[in-house]
Amino acid sequence: MSRRRAVLTATIALLMGATGFVVWSISPVLSDKKPTATTKILARDGSLLYEVSLPEEGDRTNVPLSQVPIRLQQAVIATEDARFRRHRGVDVAALGRAFRDLATRGRITGGASTIEQQLVKNLYFRTKRRTVVQKMRELVAASYWSFTHTKDDTLERYLNTVPLGGQAYGVAAAARTYFRKDIGDVTLPEAALLAGIISSPGSAEPYAHGAVAEKARSHALDRMVAEGFISNGDADDARANVVTVFAPRHPIKAPHFVFQVLNELEGAIPGIRDGGYEVRTTLDPDLQRTAEDVISSRLETLKDQNAGNAALVAADARSGDVLAYVGSADYFNDDIQGRVDMVQAKRQPGSALKPFLYIAALMNGWTAASVIPDLPVRFETQDGNGYYPKNYSHTYSGPVSIRDALGSSLNIPAVRVLHDLGLVPFFDTLRRFGLTFPEAPDYYGLSIVLGGGEVTLRDATQAYARLAAGARGISLRDVTEVKNAEGKIIFRAALTRPSPVYDDESSVQAAWIVSDILKDRLARSRSFGEANLLDVGKRVAVKTGTTRDFHDNWAFGYTPDFALGVWVGNADGRPMQGVSGITGAVPIWHDVMMLRLADVQEVTWPEAAGLVRKDVCVTSGLLANGTCPKTRVERFIAGTEPSRPDDWYKIFRVDAASGRLADESCPSRVVERTYLVPPPEYSAWFAATRYERPPDTDCSGRTTGQRDGQVMILSPLDGDRFEVSDRMAALNQSIPFIAGGSATAYRWRLNGQALESDEPTYLWTPSPGEYTLQLEGADRQVRFTVK
Numbered sequence: 001m002s003r004r005r006a007v008l009t010a011t012i013a014l015l016m017g018a019t020g021f022v023v024w025s026i027s028p029v030l031s032d033k034k035p036t037a038t039t040k041i042l043a044r045d046g047s048l049l050y051e052v053s054l055p056e057e058g059d060r061t062n063v064p065l066s067q068v069p070i071r072l073q074q075a076v077i078a079t080e081d082a083r084f085r086r087h088r089g090v091d092v093a094a095l096g097r098a099f100r101d102l103a104t105r106g107r108i109t110g111g112a113s114t115i116e117q118q119l120v121k122n123l124y125f126r127t128k129r130r131t132v133v134q135k136m137r138e139l140v141a142a143s144y145w146s147f148t149h150t151k152d153d154t155l156e157r158y159l160n161t162v163p164l165g166g167q168a169y170g171v172a173a174a175a176r177t178y179f180r181k182d183i184g185d186v187t188l189p190e191a192a193l194l195a196g197i198i199s200s201p202g203s204a205e206p207y208a209h210g211a212v213a214e215k216a217r218s219h220a221l222d223r224m225v226a227e228g229f230i231s232n233g234d235a236d237d238a239r240a241n242v243v244t245v246f247a248p249r250h251p252i253k254a255p256h257f258v259f260q261v262l263n264e265l266e267g268a269i270p271g272i273r274d275g276g277y278e279v280r281t282t283l284d285p286d287l288q289r290t291a292e293d294v295i296s297s298r299l300e301t302l303k304d305q306n307a308g309n310a311a312l313v314a315a316d317a318r319s320g321d322v323l324a325y326v327g328s329a330d331y332f333n334d335d336i337q338g339r340v341d342m343v344q345a346k347r348q349p350g351s352a353l354k355p356f357l358y359i360a361a362l363m364n365g366w367t368a369a370s371v372i373p374d375l376p377v378r379f380e381t382q383d384g385n386g387y388y389p390k391n392y393s394h395t396y397s398g399p400v401s402i403r404d405a406l407g408s409s410l411n412i413p414a415v416r417v418l419h420d421l422g423l424v425p426f427f428d429t430l431r432r433f434g435l436t437f438p439e440a441p442d443y444y445g446l447s448i449v450l451g452g453g454e455v456t457l458r459d460a461t462q463a464y465a466r467l468a469a470g471a472r473g474i475s476l477r478d479v480t481e482v483k484n485a486e487g488k489i490i491f492r493a494a495l496t497r498p499s500p501v502y503d504d505e506s507s508v509q510a511a512w513i514v515s516d517i518l519k520d521r522l523a524r525s526r527s528f529g530e531a532n533l534l535d536v537g538k539r540v541a542v543k544t545g546t547t548r549d550f551h552d553n554w555a556f557g558y559t560p561d562f563a564l565g566v567w568v569g570n571a572d573g574r575p576m577q578g579v580s581g582i583t584g585a586v587p588i589w590h591d592v593m594m595l596r597l598a599d600v601q602e603v604t605w606p607e608a609a610g611l612v613r614k615d616v617c618v619t620s621g622l623l624a625n626g627t628c629p630k631t632r633v634e635r636f637i638a639g640t641e642p643s644r645p646d647d648w649y650k651i652f653r654v655d656a657a658s659g660r661l662a663d664e665s666c667p668s669r670v671v672e673r674t675y676l677v678p679p680p681e682y683s684a685w686f687a688a689t690r691y692e693r694p695p696d697t698d699c700s701g702r703t704t705g706q707r708d709g710q711v712m713i714l715s716p717l718d719g720d721r722f723e724v725s726d727r728m729a730a731l732n733q734s735i736p737f738i739a740g741g742s743a744t745a746y747r748w749r750l751n752g753q754a755l756e757s758d759e760p761t762y763l764w765t766p767s768p769g770e771y772t773l774q775l776e777g778a779d780r781q782v783r784f785t786v787k
Contacts, residue, residue, distance in 0.1 A: 039277040041258050043285040044321070044480070050251075050258040052167075052273050061172040063183055065156040071188045071229075072171060073155065075195035078223040081115040084155070089116040089146025090139055116142035119158045162198055165205035166248030177248050178206055188234065189217070189241040196220035202266075206245045208339050217243075247332055247339055254288050256327025256341045257281070261478045268491070269482065276485030281478055282321035287314060287596065291324040294591040299329055302568070305577040307584055308335070311342035311567045313461040313476075314592065317468035318561050319495065320476045324592075328571065337571035346454035347552045347567065350545030350581065351409045353430065355467060355514050357449050358406050360429040361417050362510035362637060363502075368403040368517060369614075369621035369634045369642065372413035375685060376715030376738055379419060379446055386721055387446055389415040392546070392580075394736045394763055396714075397526065398685040399678065401621055403634070406514070407523025409544065411450055418449045432501035433463040434475075451547050460556065461565030466501060468541070468558035470608065471511035473498040505610065509637045512608035515541045515558075516635065519605075528582060533590040538603045540593060544581030551575050555585035557593055559603045564593055611635040617646035619676070627651060627674055650677050652694050661698040684712050684740025689760075711741035711777035720784040724766050734763040735786075739775055747776040 039052040065073070077084045083091055091114050113121070120141040145154065164174035172183040174194055179186065186194070196216030197204040206213035221235040230238075252258060261281055265272045272279075295310045314324035327341035362368070374397040378386040389411050397410065405413035418426055423441035426449070430436070437444065437453045444452045462476045475498070482491040500507060517523055518541035521530055528534060534542050538559075545554035552569040553576075568584035569576065576584065597603070613635055617628030624631040625645040652675055654661060657668035675694035678686050686693075697703055715738035716722075724733050739746045739760040748755040748762060750773055755762060766786045774781045 039272055039275050039279065041261060041279050041281060043253075043281060043283045043288075044323075045285060046280070047285050049253045049281065049283065049285075050255075052262070052275070061170060061176065061183075062160045063170075063172045065152055065159070067184055068156075068159055068171060069184065069186050069191060072183075072186055072191035072194065073159070074227075074229040075188075075191045075220050075224055076159065076171075076198065077115075077155075078227040078229055079195040079220045080118065080198055081113075082223070082227055084115050085151060087114060087146075089114060089142040089144075113138075114142060115158050116146050116154055119154065119161070120145055122161055122163065163201045164194060164197060165201035166207065168248065178245050179243075180246050187241070188230070189238040189243050192220040192224065192238055193217040193243055193245075202263075206243075207247050210245065213245075247334060252331075253285070254283055254325060255331040256343060257283055257288075257322070257325035257478070260325070260327075260341065260344070264478060265482070278483040279479060280481040282316075282323065282480055283325065283478075284314075284323040287324045287592075288326070290595050291326050291592055294588055294595075295326055295329050298588045298591065299568075301587075302576075302579060302584060305579050306570070306574060307568055307576045307579045308570050309337075309342065309568070310585070310588060311457050312565065312588065312592070313343055313457055314562070314564045314596070315461060315465050315474075315476055316561065317465045317474060317558060317563045320462075320465065320474045320498075321480075322476050322478050323562075325478075340571045342567055342569075342571060343457045345571070346456055347569070348451040348453070348547045349455050349460060349554055350451040350547045350552065351411070351414075351449075352460060352543055352545030352554045352556060353435070353449055353451070353455075354406055354409060354414050355518060355543055356429050356433055356435070356463065357414060357418055357421070357426055358402060358517075359467075359471070359507065359510045359514050360425045361402070361421055362513055362640075363429075363504065363506050364421060364425060365640055366402060366417065366421075367621070367634070367636050367640050367642070368401065368513050369616045369636075370402050371399045371619075371621040372402060372405055372416055373681060374398060374400045374405065374410055374412050375681070376717060376736075377412060377416065378717045378720060379415070381445060382442065386717075386719070387415075388716075388720055388722070389446070389450065390736070393527065394734060395761060396685070396738060398682050398689070399619065400526075401618065403517050403520065403523050404526055406517050407520050408525070408527035410527070414449050415446050418446055423448070430463075432473075433466050433471075434459055434473075435463050451545065457554075457565050457567045460554070461563055464543075464556045464558050464565060465563035467511055467515060468560055468563050469498065470560075471501050471507040473501050506637050509608045509611055512605075512611070513635055513637075515605065518543055532582065533586050534582070536590060536593050536597060538597055538600065539605060540597070540603060542586075542589070544586060546580040549575050550577070550579055553579060553581040553584040555581055555589035557589055559597075560605060562596060564589060564596070566592075607635075610638055612638050612641050614641045616642060617648065620646045620648040622646040622648070629674070648676060648678055649674050650694070654695060655699050658699065659695055661695050663698045663700055663702075666699040684710070684714060710779075711739060711743050711746075711775060713773065713775050713778055713780070713782055714738040714740045716773065716782055716784045718780075718782040718784075720782075722766060722784065722786045724768065724786060733766060735766050737762040737764055737773065737775075739778075741777070743777060749774040749776075 040048060041050040043049055117138050121138050125138060160170040163169050166177050168174040168177040171194055175181055175183045175186050179190055193206060193213060196219055197206060197213055203209060204212045204216045218239060221238055224230045225232055225235050261279060262272060291312045295312060299307065299310055309329050311328060312324060312326040315322050325343060327343045328338040329336060330338045332338055378388050381387050391411050400410060400413055427441045435455055458476060465474045466472060477493055480493045481489060484490050519539045521535060540557050540559055542557035551573055552567060555566045557564050566585040566589045613633055615624040615631055616622065616634050617624050618630045618632055619628065622642050623645045627649040628646045651672050652661060653670050654673050655666040655668050656671045662670040676691060677694060715736060722735055737748055746757050746760055751771055768786050770785055772781055772783050
């Protein structure tokens with residue numbers, strides 16, 4: 001008797017539990033309760049950036065099933081629930097696959113949801129996490145729905161409520177949003193597109209993600225063929241039809257930023273778009289408006305040079321807060337592909353990575369005073385071809401300090417330093433500053449420092465923010481706080497002091513030295529002059545970048561508490577016409593930085609602890625000893641400071657009358673004069689600059705040394721190979737012929753044709769062929785090839 005009672009009790013308990021579960025599952029369907037609040041995206045001051053519309057309040061038009069084209073109905077059924085007309089809300093076969101996935105993979109991977117299940121989930125369970133229990137609730141609710149509604153009623157409700165991206169809910173709203181037409185006019189290619197994006201309305205939204213949407217459309221057509229709704233020929237004809245998609249329009253501020261925030265939050269809060277949340281972001285609305293206005297006005301001056309777009313990121317270098325985020329000049333402008341977020345797009349950075357090379361170099365023994373040859377050079381590559389870096393100006397500066405090389409963004413010294421340092425240390429530094437690349441360092445080679453890889457504006461601006469913070473691991477952030485529908489804070493960004501990117505304290509010192517160089521107006525005067533838009537009247541570090549063929553240009557600048565990055569170009573990759581960083585991105589950077597610092601009296605830069613100060617000769621980088629005419633106080637990481645006095649400038653005793661070296665036969669007064677005697681590798685270059693060399697003959701007529709004025713060809717080098725491109729302007733591909741040694745005129749012969757120049761550099765416009773180059777007075781000729 002007791003056993004029978006126990007069985008009866010257990011049975012009653014199970015029935016009550018099952019009944020309770022069923023009631024719990026269908027209660028949302030019975031109550032039909034809808035969320036009462038939208039998700040709001042707010043700026044840092046609480047002002048509204050965007051209100052994410054609910055399905056009930058978004059762009060939705062209810063239409064009877066009879067008005068929905070049969071091809072669209074078929075496309076949806078074939079794609080989402082092929083056995084829709086044959087089951088009662090639950091597809092047992094598909095459900096079996098789901099349980100098999102659960103048993104073998106530990107999770108339900110999808111593919112089992114019927115139209116009824118999707119409908120009840122979209123209407124009543126949008127914010128629920130995807131668990132086994134929740135899946136069972138949806139199964140029960142879907143079965144209940146199926147028993148209380150006809151198939152046509154179900155399909156009509158589904159087609160009127162299904163989210164299709166772009167704030168369009170239902171097929172009628174989607175047809176109007178994307179095709180600008182009534183639902184009854186939707187064609188088979190358009191129907192397949194709408195059906196295809198149902199499973200991923202965000203990532204397959206057809207205007208922003210056209211390639212993904214096209215794959216989804218093709219899949220929908222395949223499913224329609226498989227279900228016998230259309231023939232293979234119909235599907236092929238539909239694929240050949242190009243569907244014109246229009247951009248959705250909704251009241252929104254900082255649209256690229258808003259959608260980036262929503263995309264970032266969706267992983268942690270799946271129902272963020274469905275209503276009930278308040279998101280407080282880091283965006284400064286005043287700075288955002290300033291950035292947008294400046295971009296608009298500055299691009300207007302560049303439109304004749306085929307520069308149609310720009311992007312900008314501004315961040316607090318102490319917290320990482322994104323203060324301004326402009327993904328394009330106009331989100332709704334189809335002509336510039338305004339929906340493409342150029343803050344997140346990968347593009348070549350030009351010279352913008354050079355500061356991070358020199359941080360690595362300073363940590364490995366180089367100094368700001370180290371002298372690097374800015375002379376023609378060829379590096380052999382793994383494929384056997386020579387790599388021949390050139391400066392943007394097609395000129396050479398001979399010996400230059402790292403300070404001047406970085407400040408003036410000289411290419412050849414940077415490539416020389418990278419060659420000697422090695423690719424691995426440089427890529428490690430880039431990684432620590434947040435810049436990563438998909439391939440191994442050898443894939444990119446030495447050209448990486450001149451823009452041979454791709455980065456995003458966001459990542460590059462973050463790297464400069466880390467530099468501004470003294471080589472600390474600042475990470476950009478968009479959101480400070482999220483509240484749920486009850487007003488409870490479910491996320492709050494932590495305020496923590498970031499750790500250094502290296503354990504070695506020398507990284508902080510190297511970052512300070514690089515920042516000191518980037519704010520040194522004199523150091524950049526060689527390339528940019530002393531009066532330019534890089535100067536904002538305060539001590540601000542700044543670096544530009546320009547790709548070789550004018551596809552992209554950049555400007556990055558920072559103070560200890562603010563970082564600003566700007567990109568100018570075209571989203572489709574079309575080259576601009578002669579627009580460099582200094583003429584494209586820098587004016588935008590300048591105007592925004594000026595407005596940002598308008599109320600700042602002075603920008604202070606606390607010096608990194610432990611640096612050593614030494615007075616050095618600018619020309620040689622060695623210790624000043626009273627002979628060198630141009631010196632400066634330089635900072636060094638302890639242990640890297642020079643210990644040898646300058647020996648490039650030497651004192652000679654000279655006969656005042658004749659200018660010859662003094663000896664016992666000199667008839668006149670003997671004086672002491674200081675002359676530059678550079679190392680042999682620079683002698684020919686200095687001779688070409690017509691600098692005053694020491695006399696090589698004494699008063700008795702004896703020659704005391706070899707004159708260094710011998711004319712010679714410095715560039716090109718023998719065996720050089722060059723390539724020209726039809727896609728680039730000829731002027732941008734000029735090959736410089738560089739002479740060393742002193743001459744009143746430099747007379748070249750190229751394959752026998754005479755060329756003459758008063759200066760040691762002659763710019764030649766190349767054409768394919770084999771060439772022999774001679775220089776009058778030189779004792780050798782060089783051969784090179786142009787392909």
